[in-house]
Amino acid sequence: MPEIVEKINDVPLASPITRKSRAQQTNYGLYSHICGTNISYGNVSCLTSSVKAFVEESIALCQPDQVHICDGSDVENKMILRIMLEEGTIIPLPKYENCWLARTNPADVARVESRTFICTENIDETIPTPKEGVRGTLGNWISPDDFQQSIHGRFPGCMKGRTMYVVPFSMGPLGSPLSKIGIEITDSPYVVASMRIMARMGTPVLDQLRKQDEFIRALHSVGTPLNGILEYFSWPCDPERTIILHNPSENLIVSYGSGYGGNSLLGKKCFALRIGSTIAKREGWLAEHMLILGITNPDGEKKYITAAFPSACGKTNLAMLNPSLPGYKVECVGDDIAWMKFDTEGVLRAINPENGFFGVAPGTSLETNPIAMATIFKNTIFTNVAYTSDGGVYWEGMESSLASGVQITDWLGKPWTKESGRLAAHPNSRFCTPAGQCPIIDLHWEDPQGVPISAILFGGRRPVGVPLIYEARSWSHGVFIGAAMRSESTAAAEHKGKAIMNDPFAMRPFFGYNFGHYVKHWLSMANRGKVPKIFHVNWFRKDSNGKFVWPGYGDNSRVLEWILRRCNEEHCYIDVAIGKIPAKSALNLNNMKEVTDYEELFSLPKEFWLQETAEIRAYFESQVGSDLPQEIYNELSQLRERVAQI
Numbered sequence: 238m239p240e241i242v243e244k245i246n247d248v249p250l251a252s253p254i255t256r257k258s259r260a261q262q263t264n265y266g267l268y269s270h271i272c273g274t275n276i277s278y279g280n281v282s283c284l285t286s287s288v289k290a291f292v293e294e295s296i297a298l299c300q301p302d303q304v305h306i307c308d309g310s311d312v313e314n315k316m317i318l319r320i321m322l323e324e325g326t327i328i329p330l331p332k333y334e335n336c337w338l339a340r341t342n343p344a345d346v347a348r349v350e351s352r353t354f355i356c357t358e359n360i361d362e363t364i365p366t367p368k369e370g371v372r373g374t375l376g377n378w379i380s381p382d383d384f385q386q387s388i389h390g391r392f393p394g395c396m397k398g399r400t401m402y403v404v405p406f407s408m409g410p411l412g413s414p415l416s417k418i419g420i421e422i423t424d425s426p427y428v429v430a431s432m433r434i435m436a437r438m439g440t441p442v443l444d445q446l447r448k449q450d451e452f453i454r455a456l457h458s459v460g461t462p463l464n465g466i467l468e469y470f471s472w473p474c475d476p477e478r479t480i481i482l483h484n485p486s487e488n489l490i491v492s493y494g495s496g497y498g499g500n501s502l503l504g505k506k507c508f509a510l511r512i513g514s515t516i517a518k519r520e521g522w523l524a525e526h527m528l529i530l531g532i533t534n535p536d537g538e539k540k541y542i543t544a545a546f547p548s549a550c551g552k553t554n555l556a557m558l559n560p561s562l563p564g565y566k567v568e569c570v571g572d573d574i575a576w577m578k579f580d581t582e583g584v585l586r587a588i589n590p591e592n593g594f595f596g597v598a599p600g601t602s603l604e605t606n607p608i609a610m611a612t613i614f615k616n617t618i619f620t621n622v623a624y625t626s627d628g629g630v631y632w633e634g635m636e637s638s639l640a641s642g643v644q645i646t647d648w649l650g651k652p653w654t655k656e657s658g659r660l661a662a663h664p665n666s667r668f669c670t671p672a673g674q675c676p677i678i679d680l681h682w683e684d685p686q687g688v689p690i691s692a693i694l695f696g697g698r699r700p701v702g703v704p705l706i707y708e709a710r711s712w713s714h715g716v717f718i719g720a721a722m723r724s725e726s727t728a729a730a731e732h733k734g735k736a737i738m739n740d741p742f743a744m745r746p747f748f749g750y751n752f753g754h755y756v757k758h759w760l761s762m763a764n765r766g767k768v769p770k771i772f773h774v775n776w777f778r779k780d781s782n783g784k785f786v787w788p789g790y791g792d793n794s795r796v797l798e799w800i801l802r803r804c805n806e807e808h809c810y811i812d813v814a815i816g817k818i819p820a821k822s823a824l825n826l827n828n829m830k831e832v833t834d835y836e837e838l839f840s841l842p843k844e845f846w847l848q849e850t851a852e853i854r855a856y857f858e859s860q861v862g863s864d865l866p867q868e869i870y871n872e873l874s875q876l877r878e879r880v881a882q883i
């Protein structure tokens with residue numbers, strides 16, 4: 238038996254069939270009941286009356302066999318791991334310390350944007366009205382009646398024979414004025430173990446709730462397939478009927494049918510972004526799909542930057558940058574989500590509401606992100622990566638760290654070699670790892686006040702036409718740049734191919750309310766405090782041979798250096814049609830391994846930009862229409878005029 242399994246063996250456990258009697262066997266339960274249902278673990282007296290009411294309603298609806306109230310302890314975690322091991326949901330990875338591999342049903346591998354809905358009384362609270370005959374792409378609305386019907390068509394009795402876990406969690410450091418609490422109810426042990434990594438979870442959260450009885454309700458079930466046959470017993474799910482519902486006015490999230498990532502770890506996309514953005518609008522702050530990093534220059538001056546890139550476009554890599562510029566240091570606050578609010582001095586401060594990284598594995602390597610590689614090989618749950626005969630993991634990009642003679646099993650459980658002609662790891666395979674383990678985690682990453690933000694970056698994968706970096710001319714121009722963001726699609730959701738898609742603010746799949754109103758809210762931030770400078774970056778420009786013109790990764794520190802200088806108002810730029818770009822001598826290209834051509838990085842092909850502005854206009858007019866503030870249309874017209882002069 239691998240040592241790793243022995244280590245969790247000290248926790249007694251009943252087999253799945255006799256699991257009902259776990260409480261008696263383990264003495265962890267209090268032998269009490271809630272709604273006539275046995276509590277197998279945890280203490281009902283810890284629940285505030287409103288949490289208890291939510292649990293009771295959920296029991297009545299889902300009819301679980303037993304209830305487990307999570308305390309977040311180590312003992313509990315071992316129990317959950319044992320359950321997953323017994324059910325075949327995870328396998329141990331003895332090469333590392335406390336690491337596990339989950340392999341999902343191949344029909345449940347990514348966020349399902351087409352089944353993700355926001356419920357409001359009126360449709361225009363949720364989505365802008367597209368032009369007649371055009372299909373809206375800025376979110377999906379569901380009426381209150383259909384919301385109820387969707388729940389009642391799926392949830393009654395869906396947890397029969399299963400354990401219902403009650404997961405108290407905090408997004409953001411416990412007790413921070415910027416943090417918010419949620420209660421996720423789920424029937425998935427994988428969700429419990431992952432939420433323990435991704436959020437602050439357990440008894441301390443219940444203690445905090447007694448001081449502030451206010452929380453987001455989040456109900457999740459992997460579902461019961463209608464035909465009753467679980468082809469993949471180890472990963473129950475109901476892909477045919479998957480649905481992810483949000484009701485902002487009730488602070489309620491309901492998710493059914495998927496056990497995967499953003500569909501099931503409800504603190505992340507559902508709470509921190511979709512519901513979060515609606516709360517942020519009400520309360521006057523921003524909930525954004527952004528990494529947060531701190532960068533210190535050789536003089537010891539430190540600034541914090543946030544950056545919004547679409548899913549799987551390198552946020553984790555930038556957040557953990559290993560600068561190639563001597564004397565620079567980057568520290569990581571977060572890699573996916575930022576909650577930002579002005580403090581009483583008018584300084585915009587950000588917290589990372591998460592507690593872990595749920596990063597895309599393929600492409601992560603000692604060459605591309607050595608810091609991530611130094612983070613993820615302990616206390617980590619990997620999902621849908623390949624595994625090796627020496628008890629480790631493997632994915633595309635890890636070729637150079639593969640020991641010879643090692644055999645590989647792909648994410649589907651089949652033997653794999655480089656000649657197999659298929660991917661070893663699913664392109665959206667992930668690591669779920671505690672943020673605190675990151676060797677460059679910022680000293681202030683859990684500061685309840687947040688860190689002060691000096692610059693906001695937007696960016697995406699743009700193979701043609703878009704320069705390495707440009708700075709917005711003003712706040713409203715910057716908001717326009719965010720609204721006009723476009724990027725090649727990636728594997729993080731169900732989209733196929735490499736089409737250039739509009740992904741405004743990298744939030745297209747995550748808006749909790751009408752995008753036009755969201756832009757208005759962004760514009761209004763300028764009246765609330767000192768707004769940071771806004772930049773657009775593109776690491777992915779290619780030359781006519783299809784080769785990247787910028788090496789990226791550690792060399793992105795050269796771009797950050799210029800940003801820092803601009804934050805100090807240095808005159809190191811030139812004005813061009815689309816904004817400010819580094820003056821030729823201002824971007825530090827010294828000692829680069831590859832020769833890099835300034836012209837190739839910064840040329841502005843007139844034809845491209847004429848077409849780009851026309852496409853942005855077509856997008857705004859067909860998708861957002863009159864919901865988009867006039868200020869943004871004005872910015873577009875001014876850009877078009879400047880481009881005409883190129």
Ligand code: OXD
Nearest residue numbers: 498499548549573729
């Ligand atoms: C993510 C995503 O999982 O953006 O972070 O899809």
Ligand code: MN
Nearest residue numbers: 526548549573
């Ligand atoms: Mn993301």
